[in-house]
Amino acid sequence: MSNEPTLLYTDVEGALRAGVRKLLDERCGLRGVLGCYDGDRSLVTGLWRGLNRELRLSALLVPEAHGGDGGSCREAAVVLEELGRVVAPVPFLTSAVVGTTALLASPAPAAAVLLSALAAGRRTVTLVVPLAAGPGAAAGLDIRVEAGELHGRVANVAGALEADVLLVPAARSGESVELWAVPAATAHIEPVSSLDMTRQLADVTLPGVPGELLAPAEAGRRAVGDALLTGAALLASEQLGLAQWCLDTTVDYVRLRRQFGRTIGSFQAVKHRLADLYVEVESMRAAARHAATACGGASGGASAESAVAASVAQAFCGTAAVHVAEEAIQLHGGIGMTWEHQLHLYLKRAKADQIAFGTPGSHHDELARLVALPPPV
Amino acid sequence: MDELPNDLRVRVGRLLAEHDPATTGRQEFLGARFDEGLAWVHFPPGAGGLALPYEFQPEVDRLLASAGAPENDMRRNGIGLGMAAPTILRFGTPAQVQRFLRPIWTGEEVWCQLFSEPGAGSDLAAVATRAVRDGDGWVVNGQKVWTSSAHNARWGILLARTDPDVPKHQGLTYFVCDMTAPGIEVRPLRQLTGEAEFNEVFLTDVRIPDEHRLGGEGQGWAVASATLNNERVAIGGRADARESGMIGVAARTWRERPDLRTAELHGKLLRLWVESEVLRLAGARLRQKLAAGQPGPEGAALKVTFARLAQQLTGWELELLGAEGLRYGEWPMVRPSSVDLTGRDAGYRYLRARGNSIEGGTSEILRTIVAERILGLPAEPRPDKGVPWKDLAR
Numbered sequence: 001m002s003n004e005p006t007l008l009y010t011d012v013e014g015a016l017r018a019g020v021r022k023l024l025d026e027r028c029g030l031r032g033v034l035g036c037y038d039g040d041r042s043l044v045t046g047l048w049r050g051l052n053r054e055l056r057l058s059a060l061l062v063p064e065a066h067g068g069d070g071g072s073c074r075e076a077a078v079v080l081e082e083l084g085r086v087v088a089p090v091p092f093l094t095s096a097v098v099g100t101t102a103l104l105a106s107p108a109p110a111a112a113v114l115l116s117a118l119a120a121g122r123r124t125v126t127l128v129v130p131l132a133a134g135p136g137a138a139a140g141l142d143i144r145v146e147a148g149e150l151h152g153r154v155a156n157v158a159g160a161l162e163a164d165v166l167l168v169p170a171a172r173s174g175e176s177v178e179l180w181a182v183p184a185a186t187a188h189i190e191p192v193s194s195l196d197m198t199r200q201l202a203d204v205t206l207p208g209v210p211g212e213l214l215a216p217a218e219a220g221r222r223a224v225g226d227a228l229l230t231g232a233a234l235l236a237s238e239q240l241g242l243a244q245w246c247l248d249t250t251v252d253y254v255r256l257r258r259q260f261g262r263t264i265g266s267f268q269a270v271k272h273r274l275a276d277l278y279v280e281v282e283s284m285r286a287a288a289r290h291a292a293t294a295c296g297g298a299s300g301g302a303s304a305e306s307a308v309a310a311s312v313a314q315a316f317c318g319t320a321a322v323h324v325a326e327e328a329i330q331l332h333g334g335i336g337m338t339w340e341h342q343l344h345l346y347l348k349r350a351k352a353d354q355i356a357f358g359t360p361g362s363h364h365d366e367l368a369r370l371v372a373l374p375p376p377v
Numbered sequence: 378m379d380e381l382p383n384d385l386r387v388r389v390g391r392l393l394a395e396h397d398p399a400t401t402g403r404q405e406f407l408g409a410r411f412d413e414g415l416a417w418v419h420f421p422p423g424a425g426g427l428a429l430p431y432e433f434q435p436e437v438d439r440l441l442a443s444a445g446a447p448e449n450d451m452r453r454n455g456i457g458l459g460m461a462a463p464t465i466l467r468f469g470t471p472a473q474v475q476r477f478l479r480p481i482w483t484g485e486e487v488w489c490q491l492f493s494e495p496g497a498g499s500d501l502a503a504v505a506t507r508a509v510r511d512g513d514g515w516v517v518n519g520q521k522v523w524t525s526s527a528h529n530a531r532w533g534i535l536l537a538r539t540d541p542d543v544p545k546h547q548g549l550t551y552f553v554c555d556m557t558a559p560g561i562e563v564r565p566l567r568q569l570t571g572e573a574e575f576n577e578v579f580l581t582d583v584r585i586p587d588e589h590r591l592g593g594e595g596q597g598w599a600v601a602s603a604t605l606n607n608e609r610v611a612i613g614g615r616a617d618a619r620e621s622g623m624i625g626v627a628a629r630t631w632r633e634r635p636d637l638r639t640a641e642l643h644g645k646l647l648r649l650w651v652e653s654e655v656l657r658l659a660g661a662r663l664r665q666k667l668a669a670g671q672p673g674p675e676g677a678a679l680k681v682t683f684a685r686l687a688q689q690l691t692g693w694e695l696e697l698l699g700a701e702g703l704r705y706g707e708w709p710m711v712r713p714s715s716v717d718l719t720g721r722d723a724g725y726r727y728l729r730a731r732g733n734s735i736e737g738g739t740s741e742i743l744r745t746i747v748a749e750r751i752l753g754l755p756a757e758p759r760p761d762k763g764v765p766w767k768d769l770a771r
Contacts, residue, residue, distance in 0.1 A: 007662040266755040271748035286658035315651045364647040376638035
């Protein structure tokens with residue numbers, strides 16, 4: 001038997017998927033999601049609370065020693081596929097994946113306290129970095145630590161509107177990054193009208209507020225790096241979920257829609273485009289599963305393969321999801337351009353996701369370094 | 378994943394103890410491996426296997442390779458190993474399984490594929506080569522084309538028309554054809570690389586005994602479809618280690634030649650590297666999905682990507698080489714016994730890669746297969762549907 005880890009789904013992962021899908025089908029309706037674009041975010045809090053109370057999603061990546069469920073990144077990835085499938089406006093990625101990963105790498109006792117609170121579903125956190133920051137980004141230089149207080153501003157932060165505790169990378173001197181916890185209530189959190197209102201951004205200003213140190217200089221840099229790497233790796237599964245929905249929905253549509261006396265899905269020009277999308281989605285699945293497998297989870301840290309796998313997944317899936325969403329709109333014709341049809345929610349999420357956690361270009365740059373394909377001198 | 382069963386480990390150990398790879402001849406070792414059931418562990422006992430799950434095979438291969446055991450040459454007998462063997466196993470009589478599998482495995486007998494014809498390319502079911510009953514056998518007349526290895530082959534898998542009065546898919550029968558039989562003429566077909574990997578095969582009153590029919594009379598299309606699914610997997614899903622295949626060649630050239638690098642080609646290389654890595658992972662995932670030896674249409678999807686990447690990478694490499702890319706080794710008319718897609722020089726690789734999206738099903742046909750058989754989209758209106766073959770416009 002080979003040592004190659006499976007890229008398929010296990011039965012446990014399948015059961016987790018079924019539970020998440022059932023709850024989302026019941027409680028994450030289109031009207032509620034669309035409301036996020038019209039100033040009505042009433043869906044968000046109740047849905048997030050339900051996912052935590054009934055499925056313990058915030059506890060998934062928290063180790064059992066802290067009261068969590070000790071799940072794997074592969075399991076979190078399956079959750080993200082389902083959240084992507086309905087463009088759910090909940091802070092699972094920012095709090096239960098990225099924030100939790102940062103806390104797992106933070107040595108101070110305050111981090112353990114926060115992990116227990118996350119596991120109990122009593123807290124929601126976010127890492128205060130721009131959503132566009134990738135694993136190699138120099139995060140934390142916008143906030144300064146002076147006399148135990150944090151000063152500065154970070155624009156375009158995801159998950160801040162939903163968080164009650166901010167995890168703030170901050171520099172004391174030079175470029176040595178620490179990680180601090182700050183109550184969200186003490187920060188100025190200004191909502192941003194965002195391209196993707198189902199993951200609405202905010203500009204966060206810290207006007208000299210006290211916090212608790214979670215990780216000192218070297219550990220802080222590592223915590224932020226781990227968190228962004230895990231975010232990049234698992235975002236691929238959300239992109240996969242989005243793309244799979246777009247493909248399924250478009251296949252259903254072209255089998256019904258008739259023009260020239262035939263269903264448009266019987267035209268070779270349409271069929272071949274959908275075949276290409278199928279190839280793209282299955283390729284995304286292989287990349288996303290590999291990235292999730294390589295990044296470990298509560299039970300084990302990142303493997304040497306994780307950085308390559310995460311950058312491959314983002315370089316590929318970011319652009320692929322956008323392509324699938326764009327094609328879905330084209331193949332729907334006029335109805336695809338309407339506000340009423342939910343395709344636009346997927347296009348906006350896909351385009352925002354392409355930029356999130358590092359653009360495909362920045363991941364190509366990472367790979368050039370990681371796999372020794374240097375640029376021209 | 379489970380460990381290798383103890384019995385399997387014992388068999389590997391016994392094979393290596395009784396046939397030291399260092400002193401045993403290649404064919405003899407491969408024959409002993411077949412007899413031990415370690416050729417294809419998922420095949421039945423007596424047919425080179427042990428009726429075990431396919432997933433044990435990679436570890437058996439790895440153990441034997443690390444002991445220095447010889448491997449059979451997929452490039453020389455790809456048709457035999459990748460297509461004829463699984464098809465014979467699935468549709469053959471016990472006598473056929475007994476007669477043909479072992480020499481395929483050892484490489485003693487090379488196989489070729491007598492499917493395509495001048496008038497039946499993508500529309501393979503239109504084949505016009507006729508097989509007519511004659512006593513306890515058949516008499517075959519017709520012309521086949523794009524036949525790799527026909528000049529080295531002992532046997533061919535042959536698709537022929539046995540009933541012209543029924544619609545085209547129903548009137549076909551699948552045979553094993555003796556390539557040394559009287560009436561077979563093999564002519565080289567020179568291709569754009571300058572060499573003749575392929576042949577035209579002319580069949581004139583070739584006699585085939587009925588015991589060399591594979592599957593029922595009129596069942597040829599089902600048998601051929603199984604063969605072709607195997608071909609697509611054999612062609613499209615073989616990458617294993619990172620940077621194996623064409624991307625490995627491209628990456629090596631990039632690393633060895635800093636003087637040739639440009640920013641534009643760097644960007645393209647990284648995109649192609651990522652896509653090649655994702656294809657490798659998709660191939661690994663597909664292999665994990667495959668139940669023993671029975672590939673579905675998913676292999677078609679991988680082959681489309683494989684062909685596109687091979688073409689883009691080889692084109693990229695010529696561009697990188699610049700002026701050096703203008704020089705082409707030579708143009709000898711040779712008949713190679715094996716095909717090495719990543720071997721030879723960059724110009725050859727570029728030209729040969731054009732075939733990747735044509736051979737084994739064009740990328741257009743494969744997209745149609747994906748659309749209809751995986752996505753469930755309706756077929757296009759077909760004027761040939763339900764019409765007896767003899768009444769079709771040709």
